[in-house]
Amino acid sequence: MTTITGFETYDLRFPTSLHADGSDAMNKDGDHSAAYVQLLTDDSELTGSGFTFTIGRGNDICVQAIRDRVQPLIGRDVDDLAAHLGGIYRELASDSQLRWIGPDKGAEHLGMAAVMNAVWDLAAKRARKPLWRFVADMTSEEIVDAADLSYCSDELSDEDAVAMLRKLEPTRAERIAYLEEHGYPCYSTAAGWLGYSDDKMRRLIRKELDAGQDCVKLKVGLNVEDDIRRCGIAREMIGPEGKLMVDANQVWDVPTAIEWMRQLEQFHPYWIEEPTHPDDVLGHARIRKALGVKVATGEHGMNRILHKQMFQAEAYDFCQIDACRLASLNEVLAVQLMAAHRGVPVCPHGGGVGLCELIQHLAIIDFVVVSGDLTDRYAEYVDHLHEHMVTPCVLRDGAYVPPTDLGYTSDIKDQTLSDYSYPQGRYWAEQYPLDLAAVAEERATAQA
Amino acid sequence: MTTITGFETYDLRFPTSLHADGSDAMNKDGDHSAAYVQLLTDDSELTGSGFTFTIGRGNDICVQAIRDRVQPLIGRDVDDLAAHLGGIYRELASDSQLRWIGPDKGAEHLGMAAVMNAVWDLAAKRARKPLWRFVADMTSEEIVDAADLSYCSDELSDEDAVAMLRKLEPTRAERIAYLEEHGYPCYSTAAGWLGYSDDKMRRLIRKELDAGQDCVKLKVGLNVEDDIRRCGIAREMIGPEGKLMVDANQVWDVPTAIEWMRQLEQFHPYWIEEPTHPDDVLGHARIRKALGVKVATGEHGMNRILHKQMFQAEAYDFCQIDACRLASLNEVLAVQLMAAHRGVPVCPHGGGVGLCELIQHLAIIDFVVVSGDLTDRYAEYVDHLHEHMVTPCVLRDGAYVPPTDLGYTSDIKDQTLSDYSYPQGRYWAEQYPLDLAAVAEERATAQA
Numbered sequence: 001m002t003t004i005t006g007f008e009t010y011d012l013r014f015p016t017s018l019h020a021d022g023s024d025a026m027n028k029d030g031d032h033s034a035a036y037v038q039l040l041t042d043d044s045e046l047t048g049s050g051f052t053f054t055i056g057r058g059n060d061i062c063v064q065a066i067r068d069r070v071q072p073l074i075g076r077d078v079d080d081l082a083a084h085l086g087g088i089y090r091e092l093a094s095d096s097q098l099r100w101i102g103p104d105k106g107a108e109h110l111g112m113a114a115v116m117n118a119v120w121d122l123a124a125k126r127a128r129k130p131l132w133r134f135v136a137d138m139t140s141e142e143i144v145d146a147a148d149l150s151y152c153s154d155e156l157s158d159e160d161a162v163a164m165l166r167k168l169e170p171t172r173a174e175r176i177a178y179l180e181e182h183g184y185p186c187y188s189t190a191a192g193w194l195g196y197s198d199d200k201m202r203r204l205i206r207k208e209l210d211a212g213q214d215c216v217k218l219k220v221g222l223n224v225e226d227d228i229r230r231c232g233i234a235r236e237m238i239g240p241e242g243k244l245m246v247d248a249n250q251v252w253d254v255p256t257a258i259e260w261m262r263q264l265e266q267f268h269p270y271w272i273e274e275p276t277h278p279d280d281v282l283g284h285a286r287i288r289k290a291l292g293v294k295v296a297t298g299e300h301g302m303n304r305i306l307h308k309q310m311f312q313a314e315a316y317d318f319c320q321i322d323a324c325r326l327a328s329l330n331e332v333l334a335v336q337l338m339a340a341h342r343g344v345p346v347c348p349h350g351g352g353v354g355l356c357e358l359i360q361h362l363a364i365i366d367f368v369v370v371s372g373d374l375t376d377r378y379a380e381y382v383d384h385l386h387e388h389m390v391t392p393c394v395l396r397d398g399a400y401v402p403p404t405d406l407g408y409t410s411d412i413k414d415q416t417l418s419d420y421s422y423p424q425g426r427y428w429a430e431q432y433p434l435d436l437a438a439v440a441e442e443r444a445t446a447q448a
Numbered sequence: 449m450t451t452i453t454g455f456e457t458y459d460l461r462f463p464t465s466l467h468a469d470g471s472d473a474m475n476k477d478g479d480h481s482a483a484y485v486q487l488l489t490d491d492s493e494l495t496g497s498g499f500t501f502t503i504g505r506g507n508d509i510c511v512q513a514i515r516d517r518v519q520p521l522i523g524r525d526v527d528d529l530a531a532h533l534g535g536i537y538r539e540l541a542s543d544s545q546l547r548w549i550g551p552d553k554g555a556e557h558l559g560m561a562a563v564m565n566a567v568w569d570l571a572a573k574r575a576r577k578p579l580w581r582f583v584a585d586m587t588s589e590e591i592v593d594a595a596d597l598s599y600c601s602d603e604l605s606d607e608d609a610v611a612m613l614r615k616l617e618p619t620r621a622e623r624i625a626y627l628e629e630h631g632y633p634c635y636s637t638a639a640g641w642l643g644y645s646d647d648k649m650r651r652l653i654r655k656e657l658d659a660g661q662d663c664v665k666l667k668v669g670l671n672v673e674d675d676i677r678r679c680g681i682a683r684e685m686i687g688p689e690g691k692l693m694v695d696a697n698q699v700w701d702v703p704t705a706i707e708w709m710r711q712l713e714q715f716h717p718y719w720i721e722e723p724t725h726p727d728d729v730l731g732h733a734r735i736r737k738a739l740g741v742k743v744a745t746g747e748h749g750m751n752r753i754l755h756k757q758m759f760q761a762e763a764y765d766f767c768q769i770d771a772c773r774l775a776s777l778n779e780v781l782a783v784q785l786m787a788a789h790r791g792v793p794v795c796p797h798g799g800g801v802g803l804c805e806l807i808q809h810l811a812i813i814d815f816v817v818v819s820g821d822l823t824d825r826y827a828e829y830v831d832h833l834h835e836h837m838v839t840p841c842v843l844r845d846g847a848y849v850p851p852t853d854l855g856y857t858s859d860i861k862d863q864t865l866s867d868y869s870y871p872q873g874r875y876w877a878e879q880y881p882l883d884l885a886a887v888a889e890e891r892a893t894a895q896a
Binding site: 026027028029030031054055056057058060061062064065068095096097098099100101102103104105106107108109110111150151152153154250253254255276277278279280281282283286300302303305306308309312313 | 474477479503504505506510512516543544546547549550552554556557558559598601702726728731734748750751757
């Protein structure tokens, strides 16, 4: 028997705003950040790590949400948790006091994501398997029990979900063999950040093309002339067969989205991503109907109920799940199940800190276990901040290589934990020694 | 010139779970709480106070969200803020880093609500007016500029909103005079908490009837036999003319809501409140269409975009805005404007700590400025925790008396701040001396 004995949390922030990495029309100066939790056990070799991703300020709020949510795990038997991953999820989610400040959204939900990501990591490590294989070794019934389909019965019942998974169960091994040979297809956003010059964009697209990658995503939405010019450059470089995605990061209202995209249709974008506010199911449906361009959204899709309505309103063509915004694999599975039921491709959101390391598992699980389909499915890849991960993801010929490392590949390096903890880590203390003192004083006052 | 010089935050929690006050099918053991902020100025007589409401755990997360959101107000001129209440709202809301952990929802949004509630309180106090009168003295253009209609242009444009308000501008004084004579109608939830015995419920309904109040709301959703018995008692006591609301607090999925309510239709409920998850616009529309009972929801309606879709999908009959979940009066005005545009009555959510003190202003503003209509409009009232407010709301013959106190009547008593601050306040320290030491030690560890 191995028991969870405690936890550590970290407010990790990386100074990405210095070089406009990750910049877009909504988010000009994000410092990519992780609210990170380690579950400690009485086996010194076994920890579970999980995080949620933010872009700077507010990361502290998510750390507090983690600390509130994680408490009931202390003293629990790891094997018992691993055998009842739906049960522990429901237990944590049933805290009605924490639920009040959501429900199922915002900081409390991001904290839930981090904590349950750590539980899945712990369970897979304990089983000595990568997470995707841990799930591929579960029965259809176990997977549906773990999936949070609450409030979704009007779209998909547990029984129908089990029946759907059972059909694919006998052929899981074939799909694993396929992925081990070919990898899981991805597309790259590294070249397209809005703060980059045309020259820097050209250089990065060239690098992608040389690496066998002709799916490119550009950020748009600040200035339509700039967007026309940048889309023209990218389309010319990748050729008519290459896939050009565009991403507005929620800056438009519904009428603006329609009007603006009519001017970019000439570049035949593969999709328009986040054309408006992520909560606006009916708005996305209206945009999709008005345009000849497919609609993708979901990285800010707060929960399964939002996605359920996206399916019911036929509001998007691509469902972009987020590993840290949905409440871990439990809720991801629910969305993947509903997507497969509707035949909507799931294209997970990557980038940030460690998101690529997580979504490689989600993409593999989708293909091997849930949908059995690769059509129109591309996981996002950004070549960014992987140096902080203990087991960074590996790409080959524009595809994710199925990881063989144990767990959810969510461990962040010890050196990073000490350097980038905010505000006391080495990096931040060197940059802002005076600010640090002020923050310390402010915190002390708050405690008093 | 008067300047904001700093702020104080308080994590206030009240032990309401001891007597099941506020208990319902979802929330069995809430400790009603306020994440409270005071804006301090260089005029020692002038402070602005605001809060968001929670039910216990998680209140600390909201306090942290307030601390992150409030920073840009330090050093600002109060008169300048008061003259540009839309501008300061947009400036605070434009923090893209904090936005990431929403957007417009969860703890960061609740923190925004508390901070901007305090700004409105400060502005009205500075003008030496109650908040409702401060708004009634604004022009239609000023009110629409303050309203956050972003992402709502496909439902209501600023121009149409101004035109709507202008029609009512010449008759505002008449409606104020009406309210000063008759008050704003309300209904009571005090008798209906799910944890109360039948006897206690009877006693409380009798008290309401004696006070001239025959609108009663009961919590339902745990057990259908209990609900049938309790609804029968209440209907018998209030008679066929009385209004019986029932409230399921989100415990049902869509099919269950329809099935359960078919068994309560015999008691002719005036509305079913929160029949399912608050994010489920399309689910509410389906329930509404299936039943002969009107649908009310909104106390967990996270933002204007959710409400916009509720209107567009014709998903509810009553829009129950919350003064602390929507991001203060700025976002409340947007929802009230869209509701008036559609002719949907707004019935604000009361109860908790101080919510009644806030919503009396919102209800008055709706009638005087926005809708000009009292048809089917009832503000909620709960006789609960008012003793902690410096200027508690006043009821006469089942109606809110328009407050004459300055500001948003949001000030909490100094004694309450020292007694109920969690965990170090007098009350909590006496109840849980050992827990308090543990919490202090845990916090110290977290800081290290």
